[in-house]
Amino acid sequence: MNSYKTLMRKNLERTFQRPPADLAASMDARMENDGTLSFKAFGEPCRVTPRRITLGGREPDDPRALLVSLYARHAGKEAPSIHPLRAFKDLPGSMPYQGAFRTHTEMILLPFVTTIQERQTEIIALFDGGPYPDTGGDFAFLLRPLPKIALGYIFYLPDEDFPPSVTCLFSSNAPAFMPLDGLADVAEYTSRGILAALRSGTG
Known part of the structure; x- marks a missing residue:
C-alpha cells in the first residue's frame, strides 16, 4: 500500500x-x-x-x-472517442497482460451474468454509462470508470448448449489517457465495482 x-x-x-x-x-x-x-x-x-x-x-x-x-x-486535451470499441488484445503491447486481463476483468463476472442483467440499470447509472446496442450479445452496456475512458461490456447468458460469456472492450482512444498496464487495472476495478454494486444492493 x-x-x-x-x-x-x-x-x-x-x-x-x-x-x-x-x-x-x-x-x-x-x-x-x-x-x-x-x-x-x-x-x-x-x-x-x-x-x-x-x-x-x-x-x-x-x-x-x-x-x-x-x-x-x-490525460491530454483530446476528446474521448467511443467508437469503434477495441479489444484489449488489439492494443499494442498487450500480450503480457492478456491472461490476467481475461481472468481479473471478464471471468470474475461469469457467475453473475444473470444478476447483472437484472441489475444493469443500476450499474449503468452508478458508472455514468449507457446502453450499447447492436453488439450481438444478449445484453450490453457502456460504463465510464473515468471521465474520458469508457468500457463496453458484452454479455451472453447461459443456455443448454453454452456457458455464460463476458467481453470487455475499450473506447477507441483510451490509450491516449492512460498507460496500457493502467488500462488493464482500470477494467479490473470496474468489474470489481460491478460486483460490489451487486453485493451492496445499491447503484
Whole structure:
C-alpha cells in the first residue's frame, strides 16, 4: 500500500505542474475554489489535490487512487472517442497482460451474468454509462470508470448448449489517457465495482 501511495504522490507532483485550467480540461474535471479537482471515478465522487486522492470521501485501500493519478498525469486535451470499441488484445503491447486481463476483468463476472442483467440499470447509472446496442450479445452496456475512458461490456447468458460469456472492450482512444498496464487495472476495478454494486444492493 505504501508503494502505491509513493507512486501516486510522484504522479500528482508532476500533474500539478501543469496550469490548473489545462489540467481540469484534460481530465474533464471541475476545478473547485480551493484548487481541488473533482469528478466521478469508479462510480464514486473523486477529489484530487496535490497530495491526496479520495473516492467517496475516503482514501481507498486498493490501487484505484494510483490509477486516478495515472489518469491525471497522462490525460491530454483530446476528446474521448467511443467508437469503434477495441479489444484489449488489439492494443499494442498487450500480450503480457492478456491472461490476467481475461481472468481479473471478464471471468470474475461469469457467475453473475444473470444478476447483472437484472441489475444493469443500476450499474449503468452508478458508472455514468449507457446502453450499447447492436453488439450481438444478449445484453450490453457502456460504463465510464473515468471521465474520458469508457468500457463496453458484452454479455451472453447461459443456455443448454453454452456457458455464460463476458467481453470487455475499450473506447477507441483510451490509450491516449492512460498507460496500457493502467488500462488493464482500470477494467479490473470496474468489474470489481460491478460486483460490489451487486453485493451492496445499491447503484
